[in-house]
Amino acid sequence: MEKILSTDDPPANPDMPNDSRVPPTSALPRWFRLAAAPHIIYPVLAVLVLTAIWGTTLSLIRDERTAAEHTAALSTTTWLKPMKRRCYAHCAKSMRP
Numbered sequence: 001m002e003k004i005l006s007t008d009d010p011p012a013n014p015d016m017p018n019d020s021r022v023p024p025t026s027a028l029p030r031w032f033r034l035a036a037a038p039h040i041i042y043p044v045l046a047v048l049v050l051t052a053i054w055g056t057t058l059s060l061i062r063d064e065r066t067a068a069e070h071t072a073a074l075s076t077t078t079w080l081k082p083m084k085r086r087c088y089a090h091c092a093k094s095m096r097p
Contacts, residue, residue, distance in 0.1 A: 035041065 035044075
């Protein structure tokens with residue numbers, strides 16, 4: 001186990017003043033070692049994979065819904081055109097004396 005340096009400890013190099021001491025760099029690799037532990041990395045990877053799957057699924061659902069709405073609007077428009085003509089013809093027929 002490494003000793004954490006404090007400002008009260010004498011510097012390793014007597015030519016350096018106490019306030020110019022650099023903190024130990026072993027904290028970052030230690031954090032990586034802890035994060036790479038199986039009980040941490042596997043759940044994190046599982047959450048990332050599930051997030052990607054759900055994101056893709058929701059995107060596909062949105063695209064399919066948009067396509068279905070477009071198709072329904074187009075179908076309704078093509079169905080209403082003949083009905084509109086029939087209605088006009090019927091209205092014109094009923095207005096004749």
